[in-house]
Amino acid sequence: MNHQIGLIGGGNMAQAIIAGLLKSGRSSSDILVSDPNQDCRKALAEMGITSFADSAPVMAQADLLVLAVKPQIMDSVLTTLVDSLRATQVIISIAAGITIHTIRRQLNDAQNPVVRVMPNTPALIGEGISALASDRTLSDDIKIAVQEIFDACGKALWVPSEDAIDAVTAVSGSGPAYFFLMIENLINTGVRLGLSPEIARALVIQTAKGAAGMVEASDVGPSVLRERVTSPGGTTEAALNVFNEGDFADLVDRALIAARDRAGELSKDAP
Numbered sequence: 227m228n229h230q231i232g233l234i235g236g237g238n239m240a241q242a243i244i245a246g247l248l249k250s251g252r253s254s255s256d257i258l259v260s261d262p263n264q265d266c267r268k269a270l271a272e273m274g275i276t277s278f279a280d281s282a283p284v285m286a287q288a289d290l291l292v293l294a295v296k297p298q299i300m301d302s303v304l305t306t307l308v309d310s311l312r313a314t315q316v317i318i319s320i321a322a323g324i325t326i327h328t329i330r331r332q333l334n335d336a337q338n339p340v341v342r343v344m345p346n347t348p349a350l351i352g353e354g355i356s357a358l359a360s361d362r363t364l365s366d367d368i369k370i371a372v373q374e375i376f377d378a379c380g381k382a383l384w385v386p387s388e389d390a391i392d393a394v395t396a397v398s399g400s401g402p403a404y405f406f407l408m409i410e411n412l413i414n415t416g417v418r419l420g421l422s423p424e425i426a427r428a429l430v431i432q433t434a435k436g437a438a439g440m441v442e443a444s445d446v447g448p449s450v451l452r453e454r455v456t457s458p459g460g461t462t463e464a465a466l467n468v469f470n471e472g473d474f475a476d477l478v479d480r481a482l483i484a485a486r487d488r489a490g491e492l493s494k495d496a497p
């Protein structure tokens with residue numbers, strides 16, 4: 227039997243998740259959304275999804291409850307859900323920086339299974355990666371049901387504990403922006419070297435996809451792949467020497483530590 231999936235908040239991430247679910251063959255009748263925003267509900271109706279301004283119908287029917295509202299309003303949203311929460315409902319939060327402890331506390335110390343998820347923006351095109359964590363041991367049924375939701379908009383994996391979520395945020399949550407930065411600079415410099423913007427863009431995008439695909443397909447790590455394309459005295463070596471002179475590895479290290487630490491601070495600041 228398919229679980230009923232209820233989403234509280236039907237914005238960008240919710241719509242990405244729903245698009246993935248529908249594409250993976252899930253029936254629209256398995257999905258319910260509550261969102262007070264009329265434009266959002268119109269967009270959901272166009273996807274064939276039933277939505278409500280109020281959370282009551284979703285709370286009454288959902289087995290798996292996905293909290294997809296902005297972190298700033300999570301506190302007030304949880305307060306409105308507490309009275310209608312059923313003990314068997316699985317709570318899944320995608321809100322950045324909101325801990326499972328905070329969710330339980332706002333729900334009057336609810337003992338429901340709670341899963342915290344850190345998705346990333348490529349979910350919008352079905353290429354996201356989501357890390358899933360819980361504070362309790364979950365049944366295989368629940369783990370599979372939750373994982374299926376996030377596999378539908380890319381890939382999903384479980385991390386051993388919620389403690390890993392700040393590092394996940396630093397690597398894959400913020401990660402798309404690092405690659406955007408690299409892609410942006412490669413295109414700009416390609417143009418400075420005389421290529422047209424269209425050609426530079428096409429070359430960089432396919433190179434990024436191809437490199438990621440090679441890492442994924444290969445049984446050796448990225449450093450071996452890098453060495454294999456770096457002939458002594460060649461062009462790649464000339465470029466890599468410049469990256470190394472700027473201590474690229476240390477720069478990446480410091481950038482991710484800054485992101486990880488900021489994620490921790492934001493979780494502490496959350497209501």
Ligand SMILES: NC(=O)c1ccc[n+]([C@@H]2O[C@H](COP(=O)([O-])OP(=O)(O)OC[C@H]3O[C@@H](n4cnc5c(N)ncnc54)[C@H](OP(=O)(O)O)[C@@H]3O)[C@@H](O)[C@H]2O)c1
Nearest residue numbers: 235236237238239260261263294295296297320321322347
């Ligand atoms: N976007 C990302 O890449 C990304 C990545 C990782 C995690 N996340 C997390 O995903 C969550 C959603 O982000 P998003 O980008 O999808 O935000 P969003 O597009 O603003 O969607 C949130 C929706 O919730 C609605 N809403 C407001 N109050 C509500 C209530 N009481 N009940 C139900 N819905 C309500 C909002 O309506 P109004 O617009 O009228 O307020 C809006 O339509 C956030 O917590 C964020 O941290 C997002």
